[in-house]
Amino acid sequence: QSVxxxxxxxxxxxxxxVTMSCFGSSSNIGSNYVFWYQQLPGMAPKLLIYRxxxxxxxxxxxxxxxxxxxxxxxxxxxxxxxxxxxYYCAAWDDSLSDxxxxxxxxLTVL
Amino acid sequence: xVQLQESGAGLVKSLETLSLTCTVSGGSISSYHWSWIRQSxxxxxxxxxxxYTSGSTNYSPSLKSRVSISVDTSKNHFSLRLNSVTxxxxxxxxxxxxxxxxxxxxxxxWGQGTLVTVSS
Numbered sequence: 001q002s003v004x005x006x007x008x009x010x011x012x013x014x015x016x017x018v019t020m021s022c023f024g025s026s027s028n029i030g031s032n033y034v035f036w037y038q039q040l041p042g043m044a045p046k047l048l049i050y051r052x053x054x055x056x057x058x059x060x061x062x063x064x065x066x067x068x069x070x071x072x073x074x075x076x077x078x079x080x081x082x083x084x085x086x087y088y089c090a091a092w093d094d095s096l097s098d099x100x101x102x103x104x105x106x107l108t109v110l
Numbered sequence: 111x112v113q114l115q116e117s118g119a120g121l122v123k124s125l126e127t128l129s130l131t132c133t134v135s136g137g138s139i140s141s142y143h144w145s146w147i148r149q150s151x152x153x154x155x156x157x158x159x160x161x162y163t164s165g166s167t168n169y170s171p172s173l174k175s176r177v178s179i180s181v182d183t184s185k186n187h188f189s190l191r192l193n194s195v196t197x198x199x200x201x202x203x204x205x206x207x208x209x210x211x212x213x214x215x216x217x218x219x220w221g222q223g224t225l226v227t228v229s230s
Binding site: 033043046088090091092097098100103 | 147155157171172204209210212214215217219223
């Protein structure tokens with residue numbers, strides 16, 4: 001299993017706000033930045049959030065990230081059908097000296 | 111806009127060496143760090159390792175004994191070699207531009223990925 005824990009699924013209706021969580025420990029999320037990646041079906045992952053809460057150019061402000069202690073969250077407001085994808089959190093782990101990912105949350109737009 | 115394209119053998123025999131190349135266009139390879147990441151059904155996304163602008167490398171401890179990453183600035187590409195592969199190495203392999211370096215997992219641009227299957 002993954003070092004970072006994510007719920008396997010989430011869902012929402014168009015226009016709704018959804019949040020998804022990522023749980024880690026003091027050696028990863030607790031002491032390092034969190035990154036979020038969006039993977040659309042059949043595509044490569046895409047950087048969505050970097051350094052906990054920063055959006056790369058081109059990512060809509062409907063996407064936001066936050067971190068508190070050893071957990072992090074990704075929120076999507078004004079949900080759209082094209083947001084249906086897998087979302088992965090990631091962080092560096094000081095104890096492992098390794099980059100670690102969550103198992104991913106599959107978002108379904110109902 | 112940087113573009114990355116993986117290439118290499120899609121089928122590798124067990125215990126042989128997996129070799130992939132990532133060709134970078136739209137920017138100089140010398141200006142950034144670069145990483146390899148793989149994705150398998152069984153283990154999800156897994157960081158393999160990175161090469162820094164200095165040419166130094168660091169690897170995931172779980173693969174360190176079998177992996178090497180190198181760069182050829184004249185061809186604007188970097189490469190991955192993974193020795194003694196087994197079925198567990200079957201995955202889609204991605205190359206990525208690594209903005210962060212040590213202590214971060216900041217992959218700001220990705221290639222489309224290439225499936226490598228290990229056969230017995």
